[in-house]
Structures are given as C-alpha cells and as structure tokens.
Amino acid sequence: MGGVKQPDPARRSERSRQAILRAARELVSEVGYAKVSVEAIAARAGVGKQTIYRWWRSKGAVVFDSFLALSEGGPGDEGVTLPDTGDIEADLKTVMRATVAEFADPGFEAPIRALNLEIVADPELAAQYREKLAGPVDEAKKARLRSAQRAGQLAPDADLDLALELLYAPLYQRWLLRSGPLTPQYADALVDLALKALRP
Known part of the structure; x- marks a missing residue:
C-alpha cells in the first residue's frame, strides 16, 4: 500500500x-499600475491578502519583483549577475540578444509597456523603478564592464553610465517607437558599435 x-x-x-x-x-x-491593488492581485492569484504581505511589504514591491522575475536572473538573494567568460564582446552579445528577445516577446512586452506608461506620468513611481528594478540591474551591468576594464578590454577611463546608454538607449527607442525589428543581428550591431567607442 502506497x-x-x-x-x-x-x-x-x-x-x-x-x-x-x-x-x-x-x-x-490590463488596468495600469495606479488601479492595481494588493486585494486584486490576491484575488487573481487565488491567495489571501496576508500571503502577499508575508513576502512583500507593499504593492510596489510585488509589482517590481514581478517584473524582475521576467527579466535578467529574476529576483533572489544572489542578485543579478551577467555572464563573465573573459570575452566582453561575446558576453555583451549574449546579454543584448536576450534583451532583444525579451522585448520582442508579447508576454514580457505588454506589462513592461504598461509600466513605462505609468512611469512617464508618475515621478514617484519612476524613482521607485530606478531604485528597485533599473538600479540593481544597471549595477550588475557596470560590474561586468569594470571587469572588462581591468582585463584591458575597455578603455580604463570609459564612463560606464554612458556606456550603458550607448548600448541600451537605441534598443529602448526602437522598442518604444516600434520603429524597426528587434533581431539578434540588431543586438550584435549595437554591441559592435558600442565597443568601437569603448575599446582602449
């Protein structure tokens, strides 16, 4: 008997x-950040409100974790890390191809577009977004670029904040305005162009 x-x-x-x-x-x-409540999230997920408050202290914390879970590495104690094979060009192409695939995926694209609309209109939400989501991810990216600087693959005086903008801003603009296809070739071209500017 089992x-x-x-x-x-x-x-x-x-x-x-x-x-x-x-x-x-x-x-x-579906309804935008402002209209979402912890009660609505609990009802949709089929859990009690107290279950959500056991893990998150606020609506914002749940929402940001839900977006981080979609994105690089997902939430976790280990934080976000980027591949480091020792070859900055290969590693950036891996990350940028993954980012392009993410933004071309309807399951990721729709909620991120909705969140972006809210951020544009709400400075407080924008600050929360930078602190909880964009900030930690950018720090992980800069850590990988610093490691490439130490290896002599990037100019030692390169401005790493600007380097990230060079890589990502064209992608965000193309995505936001729907002005062109998001392909692996496009991701590689962005990396090639950025590295031309950043190599020693």
Whole structure:
C-alpha cells in the first residue's frame, strides 16, 4: 500500500509566489499600475491578502519583483549577475540578444509597456523603478564592464553610465517607437558599435 503522499509545503509556497507575480504583471497590463491593488492581485492569484504581505511589504514591491522575475536572473538573494567568460564582446552579445528577445516577446512586452506608461506620468513611481528594478540591474551591468576594464578590454577611463546608454538607449527607442525589428543581428550591431567607442 502506497499511503497518502504529503503535499510539499515548499513547492506549494513557490507555486503561490509565481501565481502572485503573474497576477501582478497581468493586472498592470490590463488596468495600469495606479488601479492595481494588493486585494486584486490576491484575488487573481487565488491567495489571501496576508500571503502577499508575508513576502512583500507593499504593492510596489510585488509589482517590481514581478517584473524582475521576467527579466535578467529574476529576483533572489544572489542578485543579478551577467555572464563573465573573459570575452566582453561575446558576453555583451549574449546579454543584448536576450534583451532583444525579451522585448520582442508579447508576454514580457505588454506589462513592461504598461509600466513605462505609468512611469512617464508618475515621478514617484519612476524613482521607485530606478531604485528597485533599473538600479540593481544597471549595477550588475557596470560590474561586468569594470571587469572588462581591468582585463584591458575597455578603455580604463570609459564612463560606464554612458556606456550603458550607448548600448541600451537605441534598443529602448526602437522598442518604444516600434520603429524597426528587434533581431539578434540588431543586438550584435549595437554591441559592435558600442565597443568601437569603448575599446582602449
């Protein structure tokens, strides 16, 4: 006789977490950040409100985690890290191709576009976005660029904030204005052009 299989609380808890993150993204896409509430997220995810507050202190925290989970590395104690094979060109192409694929994916694109609309209109939300989402991801990118500087692959005096803008701003503009295709070839071309400016 096999006996009754006990449910695994860790797995159930992870399922709830993923359902909450998915619900938060869907609701931001559908009604906009301002109209989303913790109650609505809980109802959509099929959990109690207290379950959300056990893991997140506010609506903003849930929403930002839900976007980070879509993006590079996802949330976690280890933070965001970029590949470091020792070859900055190969590593940047890997990251930029992944970013381009992400922005071309409707499941990612719709909620991010909705969040961007809200950020444009709400300076407080924009500040939260920089602190919780964009800031940590940018720091990880700069850490990889610093490692390339130490290896002599990038100019030692290169302005790394500007370097990130050189890489990412054309991609964001193309995505925002829907002005051209987001392809792996486009990602590679951005890296090639940026490295021309940044190499020693």
